[in-house]
Amino acid sequence: AQSVTQPDIHITVSEGASLELRCNYSYGATPYLFWYVQSPGQGLQLLLKYFSGDTLVQGIKGFEAEFKRSQSSFNLRKPSVHWSDAAEYFCDVGATGGSYIPTFGRGTSLIVHP
Amino acid sequence: ETGVTQTPRHLVMGMTNKKSLKCEQHLGHNAMYWYKQSAKKPLELMFVYSLEERVENNSVPSRFSPECPNSSHLFLHLHTLQPEDSALYLCASSPRQGNEQYFGPGTRLTVT
Numbered sequence: 001a002q003s004v005t006q007p008d009i010h011i012t013v014s015e016g017a018s019l020e021l022r023c024n025y026s027y028g029a030t031p032y033l034f035w036y037v038q039s040p041g042q043g044l045q046l047l048l049k050y051f052s053g054d055t056l057v058q059g060i061k062g063f064e065a066e067f068k069r070s071q072s073s074f075n076l077r078k079p080s081v082h083w084s085d086a087a088e089y090f091c092d093v094g095a096t097g098g099s100y101i102p103t104f105g106r107g108t109s110l111i112v113h114p
Numbered sequence: 115e116t117g118v119t120q121t122p123r124h125l126v127m128g129m130t131n132k133k134s135l136k137c138e139q140h141l142g143h144n145a146m147y148w149y150k151q152s153a154k155k156p157l158e159l160m161f162v163y164s165l166e167e168r169v170e171n172n173s174v175p176s177r178f179s180p181e182c183p184n185s186s187h188l189f190l191h192l193h194t195l196q197p198e199d200s201a202l203y204l205c206a207s208s209p210r211q212g213n214e215q216y217f218g219p220g221t222r223l224t225v226t
Contacts, residue, residue, distance in 0.1 A: 034214055043118070043204055043217030090157065094212055101170055102147065102215065106156045 002027040004093050006105035013081050014113045021076040021108050023091030032094035033074040035065055037087045038107075044090060050074065061085070086112040117141040120205050120218035127195065128226055135190040135221050137205030145211045146188040148180060149204040151220070157204075163188060164211045195225045 036044040048059025162170035
């Protein structure tokens, strides 16, 4: 069975600083990988996705993520954080093929200091 | 605009009430999902429907009953709930199982 680990429950950064949120997965084949963002009291919004091909994927709001098969990781990055990026971030891993069952990490709460 | 709507946005119900949550997607997707999100807990997948067939029932108590009459609509029927069922209930859809999901804004449920 697949699993996802987001080792950081909270991350605090200053506005303008760079950001990296970690995601490690466990799956026996090449997975589908996703990052979502959730503002308080709202649903989740897709930031970016990886299916295959280029291991560095670009998303919305200036985010990017890199798939590293050797490390079973799909870390989310942003070069300069804005105060509006404060939110909860979720990594999701899915199986290729039609039997995909979503498996989300516990989430990382991003706090941005002015 | 997410293309996935949920009604009601807020619901307060007693433990003996019966109510239903509604989800509608306007994206032409084939898969739909129900999630429960409680404070301080991970996102919990409850049900998955693909082409209107239920493909996953993630050990959810029978007091939660899903219904998917067509690929655009998903319901969650609630009866004799417990206070611990208070949570944000999220609906999502995807083009097919395995693809990215599009979430609705959620229904904030409080059981008194």
